[in-house]
Amino acid sequence: MNKVLVSVVEDDRSFRESMGRLMRALGYTVEIFSSATEFLASPRLAETACLIADINMPVMTGLELHRRLIDTDRAIPTILMTAFPNDVDRARALNDGVVCYLGKPVDEERLTQCVCAALRSGGPPEADP
Numbered sequence: 001m002n003k004v005l006v007s008v009v010e011d012d013r014s015f016r017e018s019m020g021r022l023m024r025a026l027g028y029t030v031e032i033f034s035s036a037t038e039f040l041a042s043p044r045l046a047e048t049a050c051l052i053a054d055i056n057m058p059v060m061t062g063l064e065l066h067r068r069l070i071d072t073d074r075a076i077p078t079i080l081m082t083a084f085p086n087d088v089d090r091a092r093a094l095n096d097g098v099v100c101y102l103g104k105p106v107d108e109e110r111l112t113q114c115v116c117a118a119l120r121s122g123g124p125p126e127a128d129p
Contacts, residue, residue, distance in 0.1 A: 036060035055082035077118035
């Protein structure tokens with residue numbers, strides 16, 4: 001098992017567990033969180049090499065989580081996902097340095113490419129065409 005930690009923040013339980021299984025199948029160590037607040041309080045925060053987060057979550061969105069990490073000098077290469085993609089969020093995410101902005105359902109091959117880019121320390125920001 002790869003020691004690289006991928007953290008998944010997703011409020012939908014079935015999607016969160018599915019993402020966890022996928023990341024484990026790809027050989028990564030995975031932690032899953034049901035909210036941004038739970039992730040920010042985690043002792044594993046500093047170990048996270050790649051963050052995969054949903055955009056549309058209650059209390060704190062994935063965009064807000066990414067910005068909070070940047071603002072507190074704890075930036076983590078981040079992949080944001082959403083069932084409701086839009087140009088405004090896409091532009092904001094990419095301008096803030098998100099590695100990938102993906103629509104749901106997520107294409108596993110594309111997600112795998114994004115995780116690899118994130119682990120290369122955030123190659124150029126990319127978005128779905």
